[in-house]
Amino acid sequence: xxxxxxxxxxxxxxxxxxxxxxxxxxxxxxxxxxxxxxxxxxxxxxxxxxxxxxxxxxxxxxxxxxxxxxxxxxxxxxxxxxxxxxxxxxxxxxxxxxxxxxxxxxxxxxxxxxxxxxxxxxxxxxxxxxxxxxxxxxxxxxxxxxxxxxxxxxxxxxxxxxxxxxxxxxxxxxxxxxxxxxxxxxxxxxxxxxxxxxxxxxxxxxxxxxxxxxxxxxxxxxxxxxxxxxxxxxxxxxxxxxxxxxxxxxxxxxxxxxxxxxxxxxxxxxxxxxxxxxxxxxxxxxxxxxxxxxxxxxxxxxxxxxxxxxxxxxxxxxxxxxxxxxxxxxxxxxxxxxxxxxxxxxxxxxxxxxxxxxxxxxxxxxxxxxxxxxxxxxxxxxxxxxxxxxxxxxxxxxxxxxxxxxxxxxxxxxxxxxxxxxxxxxxxxxxxxxxxxxxxxxxxxxxxxxxxxxxxxxxxxxxxxxxxxxxxxxxxxxxxxxxxxxxxxxxxxxxxxxxxxxxxxxxxxxxxxxxxxxxxxxxxxxxxxxxxxxxxxxxxxxxxxxxxxxxxxxxxxxxxxxxxxxxxxxxxxxxxxxxxxxxxxxxxxxxxxxxxxxxxxxxxxxxxxxxxxxxxxxxxxxxxxxxxxxxxxxxxxxxxxxxxxxxxxxxxxxxxxxxxxxxxxxxxxxxxxxxxxxxxxxxxxx
Numbered sequence: 001x002x003x004x005x006x007x008x009x010x011x012x013x014x015x016x017x018x019x020x021x022x023x024x025x026x027x028x029x030x031x032x033x034x035x036x037x038x039x040x041x042x043x044x045x046x047x048x049x050x051x052x053x054x055x056x057x058x059x060x061x062x063x064x065x066x067x068x069x070x071x072x073x074x075x076x077x078x079x080x081x082x083x084x085x086x087x088x089x090x091x092x093x094x095x096x097x098x099x100x101x102x103x104x105x106x107x108x109x110x111x112x113x114x115x116x117x118x119x120x121x122x123x124x125x126x127x128x129x130x131x132x133x134x135x136x137x138x139x140x141x142x143x144x145x146x147x148x149x150x151x152x153x154x155x156x157x158x159x160x161x162x163x164x165x166x167x168x169x170x171x172x173x174x175x176x177x178x179x180x181x182x183x184x185x186x187x188x189x190x191x192x193x194x195x196x197x198x199x200x201x202x203x204x205x206x207x208x209x210x211x212x213x214x215x216x217x218x219x220x221x222x223x224x225x226x227x228x229x230x231x232x233x234x235x236x237x238x239x240x241x242x243x244x245x246x247x248x249x250x251x252x253x254x255x256x257x258x259x260x261x262x263x264x265x266x267x268x269x270x271x272x273x274x275x276x277x278x279x280x281x282x283x284x285x286x287x288x289x290x291x292x293x294x295x296x297x298x299x300x301x302x303x304x305x306x307x308x309x310x311x312x313x314x315x316x317x318x319x320x321x322x323x324x325x326x327x328x329x330x331x332x333x334x335x336x337x338x339x340x341x342x343x344x345x346x347x348x349x350x351x352x353x354x355x356x357x358x359x360x361x362x363x364x365x366x367x368x369x370x371x372x373x374x375x376x377x378x379x380x381x382x383x384x385x386x387x388x389x390x391x392x393x394x395x396x397x398x399x400x401x402x403x404x405x406x407x408x409x410x411x412x413x414x415x416x417x418x419x420x421x422x423x424x425x426x427x428x429x430x431x432x433x434x435x436x437x438x439x440x441x442x443x444x445x446x447x448x449x450x451x452x453x454x455x456x457x458x459x460x461x462x463x464x465x466x467x468x469x470x471x472x473x474x475x476x477x478x479x480x481x482x483x484x485x486x487x488x489x490x491x492x493x494x495x496x497x498x499x500x501x502x503x504x505x506x507x508x509x510x511x512x513x514x515x516x517x518x519x520x521x522x523x524x525x526x527x528x529x530x531x532x533x534x535x536x537x538x539x540x541x542x543x544x545x546x547x548x549x550x551x552x553x554x555x556x557x558x559x560x561x562x563x564x565x566x567x568x569x570x571x572x573x574x575x576x577x578x579x580x581x582x583x584x585x586x587x588x589x590x591x592x593x594x595x596x597x598x599x600x601x602x603x604x605x606x607x608x609x610x611x612x613x614x615x616x617x618x619x620x621x622x623x624x625x626x627x628x629x630x631x632x633x634x635x636x637x638x639x640x641x642x643x644x645x646x647x648x649x650x651x652x653x654x655x656x657x658x659x660x661x662x663x664x665x666x667x668x669x670x671x672x673x674x675x676x677x678x679x680x681x682x683x684x685x686x
Contacts, residue, residue: 062681156591
C-alpha cells in the first residue's frame, strides 16, 4: 500500500510540472488522501481520536477477540435453529425422548395437541430473537456482505464472478503435474486487465445493477431494509411495489472474499483469499496478532483451508489454489492453531505429488515450522483422547496445534435435529441432457443412512469439545489471542437444501458458542474479551408460518429426518437452469445458458412446502429451487465491542483501493467488523 501511495505522489508531482504520464488503473490519483488501513478508517469516521504511533501498543487495553462465523447462517437460519431448540426443550420437559419420539399413542396425542396451530408468531418475527446461546449476547446489528462484479458478470447473475480480478484472465487454477499450472495463475502473475478501449480497467465503486459500477450493493427497496421484511412471506402478486423477490439471488458473494474482508479489512473479488483486487496479499488479523506477540488461529467443522478459515491463515488469488494456500499458511502465516478436516487440497500436504512437491506433513513432523503437534482421530480410540494432549501445551512455550478432525473426511458428522447421527437423507443426483448438452432433468438418487459408521463417530470429538480445548489452549497466552471458529457445515447443508442437517449444525454452533461464553465469564468477562457471532453470507431460506408445528410433529413421530424430503436435490438446480435476465445500469443482460427453468428442474412435488414448513429460493419456483448463497445482510450478535465501535460505523462508507464505497443505512459492513475487532484486539483509541 505504501508503495502505491508513493507512486501516486510521484505521478502527481510529475503531472504538476506539465509532463504527461502513462494512465494508471487508479483514477483520482491526486485526490485527497483516503484510508488504507483499519486504523485510518476508524480515524476517518471519528471512532478513534488519534492514530497510534506504535505498531504493537502496550497500553493494557487490548482484549482477546473471538470471531464465530456460522457459514451461511443468515437471519432465517438462526430463527429456524432457535425455534427447533425451543421445541426440543419443550418436548423434553413433557417427558419425550426426542431421539426416538413419543413411545405411546397417549403421549403422542397429548404432545401433538400441545403444538397444534403453533406458528412463527408464537416465537419471533423480527429482530434478534431468542433461543440460542449467542442470542443472549447484549448487542445486535446487521452487516452487509457486498460482492463485486469485475470484468463480466456470471451467466444468469448466478454468483458474482469467481476468479476475476483487475488482472487479465481467470485465477481459477488447474494442474497437469506438481507445480505445473495449465489454468489460472498465482498471485499477481498476470498483466493488468484491459477495457474495451484497450486501457487498464479502472475500479468503479458504484452499484452494478443500478449504476453500471463494480460493486453489488444492498438495496433496501428491492431487498427489504431488514432480513425479516414482510414481502419475503407474501405470495406473488401481493408484494410491495419496487420489491424484487429475486434481487438477493443475483451476484451473491462467496466465503473467500467475505471472510477475507473480515480477516483483513479489504474488499476483494469473489474467490480471492486475503488479497486485494490486484491480487496482492493483505496481512490478516491473525498475522497482526502474532506479529505483536499474541497468538492466533482457526477452528472449523470443514477443511482447515476451506474458504473461510483459509482467509485468516493464508493468501491466494483463488480459493482452489491448494499449493498457494498451503505454502502461505505454513511459510507466511504459520499460525498457532489450525483445526479442521484434513482432506484434499485443503490442508498442508494435501495433493502432495499431484499439485505440488512439498511434503508439508513431513516438514511439520521434523520441526521445520516450529513445535507443531498434529492431532488426529483414530478408530478404536475414544474421542476425548484425541484432544487430551492440548491440556499440557502452552502457546507461550512455542507450542502449535494442528487438528485433523475428522481425518481424511470433508466435514464433521451431521447430528440431525434429533441428535442421533442416523437416518439422514444421503444425497446424490444425475443430470439428463439433450443432444445439445443442455440439462433437461435432474433426478435424485437419494438414500437413507449416515456418512459415518458408529466406530468412526465414537472416535471423532464433538465440535463443542474442540472449541473448548482450543480456547483454553489459546487462553494461556499472556499477551492475548485472536480465534476464528467457523461452523462451516451450516453452509454445506443449506447448499443441499437439507433442513435436518442444517438444524443439527445449528445445534452444534449453539453448544460451541456456549462453551466460549462460559470461558469468557470465567476469564475476565467482556472487559477483557470481545465476542462477535455472525455469518459470512446468507442463504435463501424462508420458513412458513407452520414451521414450529411441523418440526414438533416430526420429532414426536420419531421421524425428524423427514423435514428434508427424500426427493431433495443437492444444489445444481440454478446452475443448470435458465435464469431470469438482469440489469447492468440501463443494459439488460439475458442468461444464454440453460433451457429449463428452476421450477422445472427442482425436486419437490406440489404440496411439499406446506408439509415441511419451509422452502429454498422463491416459493413459486417449487421449494427446492436455490442451493446457492444470497446477498441479504446478516445478523451480528456481540459483546465486548470496545467503545460501541460497530454502532458508530452503521451507515458509514469504506474504501476499495482508494475508491469510496457508500454505506448502507443502519448497517455496517464486514470491513467495519474487521476494524472494530482490530480496535478491541490492540486497544486502539484508548
